[in-house]
Amino acid sequence: MKAENKHSKIITAATKVFAKKGFFTARISDIAKEAKVADGTIYLYFNNKYDILLSVFEEGVGKILGKTQKLLAANDDPVEMLRIYVIEHLTAMRKNKNLAEVIQIELRQTNKVIKQYRDKKFSEYTGIITTIIQFGQEKGVFRSDIHPDLSKRILFGALDEVSRVWNVTLETHYTVEEVADQVLTIFLRGIMVANN
């Protein structure tokens, strides 16, 4: 119990420190201080600095992925499914800005191993969009001339950028609902079969 507790304390601290200072500028001693443990203790729970970063990502995305999949399972309307995905994503990013920062910035970084790891792990999450779009096309709700893979990038990129801004400027004047509504309005109108 105590061990598990300390593990998450370090994860939480690291998320915060990485978000604030960036992976390379963050010091192990910063994380230790934030988590209120000794520097050495961190190495009882993680192999090295990279391992901490990957764990932050793994556990963070894991939670979001799990929740999203659960919510979507109870649904079979493509439009409604996209709505759920968008709202869940924006809500999660807004709620945990530190995690958002790590996912959006630190994990993209250069290091090929990190980058490929992120893309692999992440593709499970963004792949959901592709699946929904294909499903919608089969149902005849979404236009068939839309490339599911490309439009996945288009939607995800839009979500990524609008939520990234929450971490940069103090553009708090848009709520999750407003943003979700704009993104969905534009994207859905863009991919749906005309019906009026």
Place this chain on the structure above:
Amino acid sequence: MKAENKHSKIITAATKVFAKKGFFTARISDIAKEAKVADGTIYLYFNNKYDILLSVFEEGVGKILGKTQKLLAANDDPVEMLRIYVIEHLTAMRKNKNLAEVIQIELRQTNKVIKQYRDKKFSEYTGIITTIIQFGQEKGVFRSDIHPDLSKRILFGALDEVSRVWNVTLETHYTVEEVADQVLTIFLRGIMVANN
């Protein structure tokens, strides 16, 4: 001449090295080697490592911005203007993958100074989208319930993500034209006033 020549040689080399290894992992000696100058020579042209990064960005974005503004000046159809912007951006990102990498990844980094600098400089470039959208709304071509600021993020995020992928996977199987077409189809249908 010789000085100017060396300056750009270093910029080009740095762009390549930063793109490949990332800002923090890149060594000054790597850049020097790539540019075929001595380590110390770099400090005759730049104040420090950060200065090199900012210069890469400044000069790179400057060129793209200039070209885009020039092309747009000769036009007054909002739809056509968006098309030009999208195609120019994708073409530029595709053509200079190293610069794209630096802009998209390295410059987002954490360091608050860097980040704010990027956002300030960049907002001039992405702000063009906002202007075009507002222009289109005034002309009654784009829906008035679209937030120009938000939809700027939506379009730019989409562009950023689709072009980022060119640097990660070997997803070369979409051409600039195909990608531009999908993005524009979806986005324009999303923001235009219905006219049928």
Place this chain on the structure above:
DNA sequence: ATTACATGAATGAATAGTCATTCATGTTTT
């Protein structure tokens, strides 16, 4: 219930290596 012993989690000072930046020296240009 007190004492002796055992365990392994936690500590943080010391290590070992890295690299941005400087500068004494050399080379080229005017």
Place this chain on the structure above:
DNA sequence: AAAACATGAATGACTATTCATTCATGTAAT
């Protein structure tokens, strides 16, 4: 022969990781 430019080895500051030691908790023996 100045002045301007270029070199790259040496410097010095910085920090991830290690590991000898401490300490808290549990178990066994008396």
